[in-house]
Amino acid sequence: MDEIIRHSGSRVPGPDPAAPVPRPHPGPANSPVASPRPRAPIAPIMNAQAKNFLLNLLNTPSPTGFEMPGQRVWAAYTRKHADSVDCDAYGNAWATLQGSSKKAPVVMLEAHADEIGFMIKYITPEGFLRLDRIGGSDYATARGRRLTLLGDNGPVTGLIGNTAIHIRDRGNGGEKAPEVHELYVDVGASKPEEVAALGLRVGHPAVYADAAETFGPHHLIGRALDNRLGGFIIAEVMVRLAARKKRPAATVHAVNAVQEEIGGNGAKMITHRLRPDVALCLDVTHATDTPGIEKAKHGATVLGGGPAVTHGTCNHPLVVQRLVETASRENLPLQHESSSRFSGTDTDKIFTIRDGIPSGLVSLPLRYMHSVVEMADFRDVEKVITLLTAFVESLRPGDDFRQRL
Numbered sequence: 001m002d003e004i005i006r007h008s009g010s011r012v013p014g015p016d017p018a019a020p021v022p023r024p025h026p027g028p029a030n031s032p033v034a035s036p037r038p039r040a041p042i043a044p045i046m047n048a049q050a051k052n053f054l055l056n057l058l059n060t061p062s063p064t065g066f067e068m069p070g071q072r073v074w075a076a077y078t079r080k081h082a083d084s085v086d087c088d089a090y091g092n093a094w095a096t097l098q099g100s101s102k103k104a105p106v107v108m109l110e111a112h113a114d115e116i117g118f119m120i121k122y123i124t125p126e127g128f129l130r131l132d133r134i135g136g137s138d139y140a141t142a143r144g145r146r147l148t149l150l151g152d153n154g155p156v157t158g159l160i161g162n163t164a165i166h167i168r169d170r171g172n173g174g175e176k177a178p179e180v181h182e183l184y185v186d187v188g189a190s191k192p193e194e195v196a197a198l199g200l201r202v203g204h205p206a207v208y209a210d211a212a213e214t215f216g217p218h219h220l221i222g223r224a225l226d227n228r229l230g231g232f233i234i235a236e237v238m239v240r241l242a243a244r245k246k247r248p249a250a251t252v253h254a255v256n257a258v259q260e261e262i263g264g265n266g267a268k269m270i271t272h273r274l275r276p277d278v279a280l281c282l283d284v285t286h287a288t289d290t291p292g293i294e295k296a297k298h299g300a301t302v303l304g305g306g307p308a309v310t311h312g313t314c315n316h317p318l319v320v321q322r323l324v325e326t327a328s329r330e331n332l333p334l335q336h337e338s339s340s341r342f343s344g345t346d347t348d349k350i351f352t353i354r355d356g357i358p359s360g361l362v363s364l365p366l367r368y369m370h371s372v373v374e375m376a377d378f379r380d381v382e383k384v385i386t387l388l389t390a391f392v393e394s395l396r397p398g399d400d401f402r403q404r405l
């Protein structure tokens with residue numbers, strides 16, 4: 001991590017994930033606090049292999065519909081910690097660890113592999129590119145940013161034009177954010193032929209050029225943390241399960257699904273194929289602990305506050321109950337979120353597949369989602385890995401999450 005992303009002197013590389021997990025609810029000072037189960041120190045998640053894998057995964061452009069470069073990075077790493085790794089027609093990749101008991105439920109841990117981005121919509125006679133967005137790209141922050149365009153001759157750097165403030169029509173002070181069709185990309189060409197010579201045409205995708213980096217002792221910033229961090233986390237769960245002396249009773253599929261950002265298409269395909277008995281979907285959620293966010297509207301989730309579980313809609317009560325019990329047994333702090341209509345994640349697609357898959361959403365708090373400065377806390381990452389690993393290990397032969405009358 002150091003040579004790629006170390007900041008100037010001020011910031012130290014990489015957090016110490018082995019930092020002891022604070023006990024959640026210490027009782028009054030003199031009350032005999034039940035000592036938590038003696039536990040092996042938390043294995044640091046950031047060994048050299050994991051670090052390189054995380055950076056490689058984050059810095060491999062994989063916009064929706066063009067996920068294969070990232071999927072190959074994910075598969076190459078996960079394959080070392082699973083019985084098999086495979087992908088389907090559209091590139092949904094999954095790693096499988098066979099459980100020791102056929103009677104234990106098959107569990108799917110799902111994250112999405114795709115990131116938001118842009119696509120070339122039109123090339124002007126002067127050689128500028130007009131864009132469409134892929135997924136929920138925040139085009140209000142686009143002007144003046146660098147893009148990596150994924151052309152036929154490899155990546156091409158372009159910049160999103162930003163007319164100088166001195167000569168920009170700012171409409172008597174009430175300047176509004178540009179619409180996506182008002183944005184243009186400059187690749188240094190002066191006519192369409194020069195654009196073509198760069199290997200670019202209408203339809204080629206692009207992502208912001210910003211790379212991931214650590215930010216202080218505990219934080220990670222960059223683009224595409226949503227949801228490549230999820231792909232990293234489910235891979236690390238496989239690493240831990242595979243390293244155990246005893247295999248888990250349950251068979252586990254770690255799934256890195258495609259096309260979440262445009263509607264969860266991949267999750268539908270792969271859930272239909274794998275038909276798990278229980279599914280946990282892992283995605284990022286809004287940390288609402290920064291200025292200007294109304295908690296009455298968006299709830300209260302804090303960065304560094306631990307994993308979040310969600311209640312309602314696609315979140316099966318028995319699955320959520322098992323998550324809450326597991327977190328308490330592992331002394332993990334848990335944040336709670338509400339879902340009254342839909343969760344806005346692949347869980348919405350997974351739980352309705354075939355005759356219904358008992359599902360639950362586990363979320364990693366994230367600030368500034370869908371920007372190039374998405375911010376996550378490594379301590380949350382560690383706790384999510386621990387929670388998912390312990391959930392898989394809690395599954396016993398005969399466990400059944402289907403409701404009973």
Ligand SMILES: [Zn+2]
Nearest residue numbers: 226227283284
């Ligand atoms: Zn996401």
